[in-house]
Amino acid sequence: MKKAWYIFKEYYLFSFVFLLILISIISISAKTEEEYLSIKYISLFFVLGVLFFSTKDYIIEEYYKPFWIKKKINSSPFSNFRRKGFIMKDSELVGNIRGYIICVGIEWSKFDKRPNFYFRVLFNPMSYGRLIRKDEYEVFNNSLKREKATFFIDSIYKLYEKKIFSKHKYNHMRDDILKAIDFSKSRKLLPISMSEWKEYSLKVSKQEETFVYD
Known part of the structure; x- marks a missing residue:
């Protein structure tokens, strides 16, 4: 019902x-x-x-x-990630690169004509002993604009339009993931397990809401 x-x-x-x-x-x-x-x-x-x-x-x-x-998630570029040990969890592939949990998958929302590929590099939102402030969030997000990636207070996310991404394949996506990991390391944003990351989800969403309404 x-x-x-x-x-x-x-x-x-x-x-x-x-x-x-x-x-x-x-x-x-x-x-x-x-x-x-x-x-x-x-x-x-x-x-x-x-x-x-x-x-x-x-x-x-x-x-x-x-x-x-x-x-599609059983074909290239996702099959390459599978060969590197990524496994299917909740409709996306999850694996570990240089100590960081990485999620890769496909988004196809109701309003998108075409599907889009994405990756997400997870980090500990409490890396500084507290949640990231709005001013830090804005600085980090601006720093990632050149890479066309988006900074969230618990992850770095990048979306590829399928028609553009089809030219680049796995190697391009992996290079972008490594850049995001280097960015996280240089800002002392620490790795985190998937289970711990999920535990912070409610805190993170409440903090991000304050960025919009403050």
């Missing part, structure tokens, strides 16, 4: 609410029986349209994309 509600809420609810409001407004303007009958047929056409497109989105998001990601 929960899954059915999630599917309806995620893919159908907004469209049907919008359609209901639109039909109600149009129906009020109907003055004759013929106009009212025409509105009924038009409404049926729109309902079928919403059903078709919402169901198409559901199939793409829930079946096609996961299938494509699962298939």
Whole structure:
């Protein structure tokens, strides 16, 4: 039942609410029986349209994309990471390079036309005995702009558009990971285990919220 509600809420609810409001407004303007009958047929056409497109989105998001990601993550460049000892955890590959936990995978959000590849280098958000401050975060983020990477207070993240990344393959991605590791080491951002990193997730998200609302 929960899954059915999630599917309806995620893919159908907004469209049907919008359609209901639109039909109600149009129906009020109907003055004759013929106009009212025409509105009924038009409404049926729109309902079928919403059903078709919402169901198409559901199939793409829930079946096609996961299938494509699962298939692609077994091919290059991810197969190279597998050969280096990376293993599958929670839909991404996780391994260790120079003492740091590295996550590599594929992101394909609802609003992206194409899938994107990414890596994330994890570090201890309490490396300084406290969470990273906003001023430190801004300095670190600016330093990584040249590399087109993003600094979070518990990791360094880089996203590759698939059409661009296809030219570079594994070696380019690994070079970027090594640069991110060197960056972390030079700023004394210490390695951390995946389990410890997850334990800090709530603290980290609350701290990052303060950066936005302060």
